[in-house]
Amino acid sequence: MGGAWARASKALKTIGLLGGSFNPAHGGHRRISLFVLKALGLDEVWWLVSPGNPLKPKEDMAPLGARLASAARQARGTRIVPTAIERELGTRYTVDTLRALQRRYPRHRFVWLMGSDNLAQLHRWRDWRGIARTMPIAVIARPGYDGAARASLAGAWLSRYRRTAASLRHRAGWSAPALIYLRFDPDSRSATAIRRADPDWARRYAGKAQRDRLTHHPVDPDIA
Secondary structure (H helix, E strand, O other): OHHHHHHHHOOOEEEEEEEEOOOOOOHHHHHHHHHHHHHHOOOEEEEEEOOOOOOOOOOOOOOHHHHHHHHHHHOOOOOEEEEOHHHHHOOOOHHHHHHHHHHHOOOEEEEEEEEHHHHHOHHHOOOHHHHHHHOOEEEEOOOOOHHHHHHOHHHHHHHHHEEOHHHHHOHHHHOOOOEEEEOOOOOOOOHHHHHHHOOOHHHHHOOOOEEOOOOOOEEOOOOO
16 A cells, blocks of 8 residues: 555655745745755745735735746746746635645645744634645744744644644645644845845846746736
């Protein structure tokens, strides 16, 4: 039985999904994704560059095309795949995106990636229990948020489903709900600080054609 699973697993891709505005993408995103690739033994990490985050204000948000271009630049030479597939799927909320990706890529196994700051507010997300039941969740520690994350409604509910990173090496580890905590050295870089230091960063990507690395469809760099 174990041999059959091992052979079947070679035909499957294991994918970490990291969602966000990437406004802009930066070295902190790259560093944490490379860490997760190794820690969880994944084939790829997909950066889901969001058309619009319902929990974030729209002001100061660069066009989707510019944000995707900044992500593509940071992902060069890695197994990180930036994509604007949410726009193509027509999904607005995470729970809908995750389910749509599972339908579109039935031969892939997915794990949702989030920082402990997001786990602390996960109970505010639409159908957060539905997210937890869709695929495993790996939470990356962020200084100052771990206590709030564990004490939050979602953190407390998910605590009964704690697993180790090694569990993803086996078929049973991909069932959900499942919560995996990952320790990570702090990275002080932030998109907010980059925008303050360089408010015109998005202009560098204006007018440059690009192609989505996941869907292979062309993306207008100036598209909102």
